[in-house]
Amino acid sequence: MKRITTLSFFMLLCWITAFAIPRAEYPRPQFERNAWINLNGEWTYSFDFSGSGLEREWFKSTGFDQKITVPFCPESKLSGVEYKDFINHMWYHRTISIPQDWADKQVLLHFGAVYYKSEIYIDGVFAARHFGGTSSFQVDITPYVKAGQTHNLVVYVESDVRSTHQPSGKQNLQFASYGCNYTRTTGIWQTVWLEAVHPEGLQSVQMIPDIDQQQLIIRPRFYKELGGKLEVTLKDNGKVVSKETVAANALSTVILPVKKMKTWSPENPFLYDVEFRVIDKAGNVVDEVKSYAGMRKVHIEGNKIYLNNQPYYQRLVLDQGFYPDGIWTAPSDEALKKDIQLSMEAGFNGARLHQKVFEERFYYWADKLGYLTWGEASSWGMDCNDIETARNFITEWTEIVERDRNHPSILIWTPTNEEFWPDRVQYPRLMQDLYKLTKVIDPTRPFHGTSGGSHIATDIWTVHNYEQDPAKLKELLYNDGKLMEAPKWEIQLMPKNIGYNGLKYTYQYTFPQYKHDMPYLIDEFGGIKWNPSQQMESAQNTSWGYGEPPHSLEEFYARLEGLVNTVLSLSDHVWGYCYTQLTDVEQEQNGIYYYDRTPKFDMKRIHAIFSKNPESK
Incomplete structure (x- = not known):
């Protein structure tokens, strides 16, 4: 019998895990890091129809009595719940384990989307509140967690689609679907995930293609500015097209010349690869992000x-x-x-x-x-x-x-x-x-x-x-x-x-x-x-x-x-x-x-x- 190597076993384990977790793919492909953990899968939950969960301190929960599959909303079949009536209050729980090698990193908790208002608690401590049912948001939970330990994550959701105070889209405002209005979505409905980021890491970028001047303009933002450098590399199928290094601060603008530019269009959707590296004062690479850009106007x-x-x-x-x-x-x-x-x-x-x-x-x-x-x-x-x-x-x-x-x-x-x-x-x-x-x-x-x-x-x-x-x-x-x-x-x-x-x-x-x-x-x-x-x-x-x-x-x-x-x-x-x-x-x-x-x-x-x-x- 052929011996299974450690590497092949690890790859097999990753393959099995990917298929066990729903929507296991990386959720943010235009700003990708290696250090992340997908939190989709089985959570526990409880409906809170009376809205008394806060009074009963459910934010301190270590687990509710019912199960739901995240990132699917409780109205859906894939959630395992399929509850179709109005849900004005709802609670979620799961444990999260922080890897030991994240000790010197910021730990960010990401939500693709939660409809509509959400409150985040770690071990019973309030961490953040978010309004908006369709926009992504992140919570820096570094002050509330420790590397190598497991913590209780609780998400409280409020929604009142009939209030006229929140946008509902095509969610129906009656009990059953009618006309061009359909089944409602409440709570978590996109991927939830953890990410480890260096304190000097790249927070975001705005990429502006300028096809008239044959250049790509990049405006970066950082979590902290401690005198480091930002290196940006533009590639065409692995070949370096342009490379620039600037000071790692929000005042810096990166301008990458793009000779013999390939434009993006439906007829030719060409994408350049973009690599970002943050380098600290000592010359160490402390953050790496993979991205892409389409040159179009x-x-x-x-x-x-x-x-x-x-x-x-x-x-x-x-x-x-x-x-x-x-x-x-x-x-x-x-x-x-x-x-x-x-x-x-x-x-x-x-x-x-x-x-x-x-x-x-x-x-x-x-x-x-x-x-x-x-x-x-x-x-x-x-x-x-x-x-x-x-x-x-x-x-x-x-x-x-x-x-x-x-x-x-x-x-x-x-x-x-x-x-x-x-x-x-x-x-x-x-x-x-x-x-x-x-x-x-x-x-x-x-x-x-x-x-x-x-x-x-x-x-x-x-x-x-x-x-x-x-x-x-x-x-x-x-x-x-x-x-x-x-x-x-x-x-x-x-x-x-x-x-x-x-x-x-x-x-x-x-x-x-x-x-x-x-x-x-x-x-x-x-x-x-x-x-x-x-x-x-x-x-x-x-x-x-x-x-x-x-x-x-x-x-x-x-x-x-x-x-x-x-x-x-x-x-x-x-x-x-x-x-x-x-x-x-x-x-x-x-x-x-x-x-x-x-x-x-x-x-x-x-x-x-x-x-x-x-x-x-």
Whole structure:
């Protein structure tokens, strides 16, 4: 019998462990370190429907009486729980062991996302609080743990999706799913992990590709600045392209010349490898981070969006990012990649990632495969008039943009969807604040304040229209030399200073109108309902979609092609589209694919329709 070496045994153990832990892959592929521990897997939990857990000091727990599989939410099948009712309070527990060789390191506890408000406790001691259900965050738990020891980690979660004070996205606000609203997600729904970082380590970087000047600009931040150096190396398939060393402080800017630059695009999604090394005063390498960068530029000229200085027509699909067994959480890394591949096989060159912040691994695959994306937040459900709600949203949006701004696949930032000017003061204020803030955090991309709603501060103009007749759609979009604009409505307000005497003031709100000075896109259309069993009365009662469904497959193909050709025929005025949608989701039956990702249609015919560009209309 062949002897098993120590190395081969270790590799076998790693292989077994990787398959035992759900979502075992590294969760942050654009900022990767070697010293990390995945905390996914079996945790204990307890629901706290009365909200009395704090009073009962559950933060001191050493284990609850029920089990859940993290990172899947308790509503999902993959969590092992499948509790579908509202969960306003919930507690998690697991033990964490700190390796002995982390003794001189900062120990960081990372959460991919926890919906919505979370509090973190170590051995019963409060460590941090976070607001925001879709943004990633980290907690420095160094003061609360010791190397070589095991500690109790408790996570307390609060969520009230019906309060209007937190964005809920497509989570349904009734008991059961309805219309285009689906199963809720509560608590931990992305990977939880530990990381060891040297006190002088690299905290983050902003990478700005400058294809016009043939250079990559990098702005670093550090946990502590103690006089060390930062070495940055840019590689093309292992070959060094550029290398620079600067002082390790936040005032330093690294400028890497990139000769014979290879640009990133859907046609050629080339990525450079980037290596960061922090070197202390004594010359020791104290931190190493692996990353990558795509050299690409997105900008606007007139009514067109440009990619790498060329007009680029976007053929997008609406992607809700829901999964039958994981809800908001993909069952595997391969599932994230597969969704992009399915979209590309259907003829799309990108997606509007709708009412959900997708995890970093999705953007990684979009970067690798050459897939355009629009970054959006889960804005539905929040009251834009409420100042505290706006404050929470601004904080979460800041974290979203900072986390994802280095991904070349993201072309547009879209914080909200279908906001129709709920008031004349706070909503415009929120939109203007979001515009200014986003431009400070990331000046390299267009900002799209609200998709298909009232445009207060935006770089592009969008409309939503689900007219099912191609001829009528064309007339609605472009008639007598005018493009479809936002509607007007009247809002009646009771003046506070006159009490309840029945007098009312009526304000005629004239929405901002399109001035033909920016790109105009129809970023929701189609949504053709198709369910092969839709002729059955039961299916008619349970399924949902836009318009009267076709009566045959041939009628479906004809309507679909007619709608797409209509939009393409207006390319002098309408510079791109987003079709609803990639997959069915629960009762919504207007996907190109079924909810389980199997195809509904002849995908060759579907690809022939969606792969058309304006010049081939």
